[in-house]
Amino acid sequence: MKLQNITDREMSWLSFNQRVLELAEDPTMPLLERVRFLAIFSSNLDEFFMVRVATLMSKLENGVTAANVAGFTPMELMKQVSLRTNALMERQSNVYHKEIEPLLKKQGIEFVHWDQLNDTERGYVTKLFQDRIFPVLTPLAVDPSHPFPYISGLSLNLAVIVKNPTSHEEFFARVKVPEILPHFIATAKTGSTRFLPLEDLIAIHLQELFPGMIIQDHYTFRITRNQDMDLDEEESEDILTSIEQELARRRFGPPVRLEIESEVDEKLVTRLSNELKINPENVIHISAPLDLTSLNKIADLDFPDLKFDRFRSRTAKALAEVDQEDPDLFFAAIRQGEILLHHPYESFTSSVVQFLQNAAQDPQTLAIKQTLYRTSGDSPIVEALIEAAEAGKQVLAVIEIRARFDEQANVRWARKLEAAGVHVVYGLMGLKTHAKLSLVIRDEPNGLRRYCHMGTGNYNPKTARIYEDLGILSADPELTEDLTKLFNQLSGFAPQSTYSRLLVAPSTLRSGITERIDREIKNHKAGKASGIQLKLNSILDEGFVAKLYEASQAGVKIELLVRGICAVQPGIKGISETITVKSVLGRFLEHSRIFHFTNAGDHEYWIGSADLMGRNLDRRVESLVRIDKKEHQNRLQEILDLGLSADSSSWKLSGIDWVRVSKNSKGQALLDVHSAFIHTYSRER
Structure with a gap:
């Protein structure tokens, strides 16, 4: 049954990754940190396709047509996901090429192509190619005696079109870019901050891989495969062995996404997508370089002025x-x-x-x-x-x-x-x-x-x-x-x-949190102090979305601090008017979970491993522990207050739209939560 005003999981997750991308787009962020957020965005999107899009495609293949709780059929959702992911990847490509690359160049960190190298650099990378790369390259031709090769997930590949000079017949070949070297290779053994994409170095030496043939064209591509596990534990006599077998099988999961260099001949794209059995909506054209997860190596460069200030944790x-x-x-x-x-x-x-x-x-x-x-x-x-x-x-x-x-x-x-x-x-x-x-x-x-x-x-x-x-x-x-x-x-x-101080899933956690929300509703109706504050990674469970809406309609003030997926739609008249939702992203990954119930003034605080998602509540062993010491309760309240404060930089959710609020009405930067805590803990508490 469709629950009114619930946001779809996949669309909410894409909104989360958009917030990560917005950090990469933020000109006030240190430059190499922006580079790292681009890499995080790419890595997140890879996992999204490997698991979530893969699951969605399985539903389509199995003929599932029923709408989910948010009202989307698998077909409708796939279209929305494709539109959104394409738009996000285009934004990522734009910020990389139009902002990040030029800014890095100004700082002496430069991405170059073969024709931009000087003689010394060419000599160094050519020797590197001969010594470390050429011996491990395996050109795989496709013809009647060579079937289309297996292409591993997330590997970077060169598609090469070669021509026989005698018969004038054209052939397709694939060369895998090896992972023995970083994707971006320095153009000198030490000290260089000029980087050549590894696929460019291979491309300039393609003639050595296909001697006697004419190199007609080449382009890079990358596929993402289904990496979700399908393990029947009840049929398994030895779960460790079964996992090992499933890991081996997972390497050959069906492709779910094809990323391909822009401006490639459409005939070649069609041929490649047909060979890989990829639907057109899952073919994504982007400007090279593909696979920006490798930008982490660039973000690690020793340029302290281009990073967050150094920080050392203190002993409790x-x-x-x-x-x-x-x-x-x-x-x-x-x-x-x-x-x-x-x-x-x-x-x-x-x-x-x-x-x-x-x-x-x-x-x-x-x-x-x-x-x-x-x-x-x-x-x-x-x-x-x-x-x-x-x-x-x-x-x-x-x-x-x-x-x-x-x-x-x-x-x-x-x-x-x-x-x-x-x-x-x-x-x-x-x-x-x-x-x-x-x-x-x-x-x-x-x-x-x-x-x-x-x-x-x-x-x-x-x-x-x-x-x-x-x-x-x-x-x-x-x-x-x-x-x-x-x-x-x-x-x-x-x-x-x-248990005395624990709530444990799947036995008591769902019922325990539900009882506490019901208690806040009862207290509010009785004129007693009431309120709910939750700090979570995700809230998706429709039962709890409905329960929070019920509490809101009763008048209970509800404040949610959610890093990732949020199915709740706050501020809707007559449904969720007393609910506010904020999200904090930045230097550190917000991962703690705090549950705070006002409880008529006898405040209850819980911390633990569980989010309000069906998997956490019903399919995992999770635990929350009640925090009783007043001093510790105060510290938890500090964390909640700072994240929820109107004076702190965050994203605010209105209906289904996240809006970044990083400046006050006077245009002044709001407080960064992580910097504030670094400052607090640097002083003696």
Whole structure:
């Protein structure tokens, strides 16, 4: 059934990526940061096609004609998505060519073509081609004895038209641009800030790949393949093996997008799209270079004046005065009182990583239990778990090997942990484990004591430097008992567990949040203080959209701070008049989730891993923890207040349209949320 005034998921996601693009278009942003936002925009769009457009195409292929909750049939939605993505990619190309490239050139960072190179540069890149590139190139011809080759997803390719000088017959060939070198290669071994696209270097040497043939034409293209997983867990006897098999199959997912260089002969485009079985609406013509995700390498160049000011996170105040590497002192600091962490302003390494490293090395630690959804390639957390297991401690790792695009890495970690003697489990059948939990059991003079960490973000020290997240370190017996029950549910059989400080999906989270919204409605009607503030990555679940509309119609003030997808349409007369929605994007990726309910003045605050989406509420193990300490509640309120403030730069949602508000009525720049927090945390709190 169609719910009135709900925004479609895909269209809302594209609005989010448009906001990312607007950061790249912002002339007040440091230049290399604009370059990085272009790369982020491209990477986001790649994933959108690999998963969301792929799912939409599957519906079309299976003949689905029913409208979704937002009122779109798959055919209608595909047309809207195609129009929107084409327009966004054209905007990206325009800002890159008309603004970013010229500005970079003024700063001495230049993208050049072969005919712009001097003799020394030509000599260097030619030798590079002969030594590192030519040996790995494989020209693949297409003729009666050579079928059209398999083309891997997201690879950059040269389509080459060659002519036999004797028979005058034309042939098509494909050359894959190898990934052994960066897409943009420096034109000297050291010190150069002039960059030649790798495909240009290959193109100028095509004659060496096709000796005796005439090179008629060449152009670059790139395809995106369906990368969504189709895993039937109930039919799987060994989920780890099944994931490995599905990863191998996924490499050959059907194409869902063809990006091709502008001004290419339409006959060639038609031939290529026919060979790849790509519909015309999924063929996107853009100006070279294709694949701007590779601009990250340019954004990494050492030009401090073209980047955000350097920033170093500080150690959380409660841990700053203790010897970080002394387990007794570290755990004693947690016993003094629960510690609220706000990353990246407060260091993840000196808090969460140190927590687990101390537990691994501590002779009093008996056991460690840990969830892992995404982590870094050289994870000190995984190494700590291995060290603990090798020291004879009991270690449980609940690894989510179905974490999208991290499946291969998580399979490797699972194998490595198992080899070290860690008890590795994969959570509950049919449910992804997305909760961020860590539990340590120590044998102390007064008996066993449990310590825990709960957070809103992944156990990944690298992303913790750029993701805004919250967490707590605690020795609260009530909370650690909750986590003991939850880990028992994940590793064994404990479906009837009840919790004191937690809301857990899929059992109690949906009902718990619903009850609290109903309570705000009841309080407002009774003349008591009421209000709802939510900070989320996404809100999509139609049940909660309807519930928030119900609360709004009852008069409850609702303030939403949403980074990504938002199905709620605020400010609609008679439906959502008391709802406001804002979005903050910038230097850091807003990732924490906060739920605040006024509760007649007895304020309730929750943080955790869950967004208000069907997958989080019904198909994942998620957890929210109630924050009880007044000091910590005040800090959470500071985060909400700053993001929602009219004095802070943000995007404001009106109906379905996001409008950036970065200046006040006098034309003065509004406060940047991330800069404000950097300043706040640089002072002693």
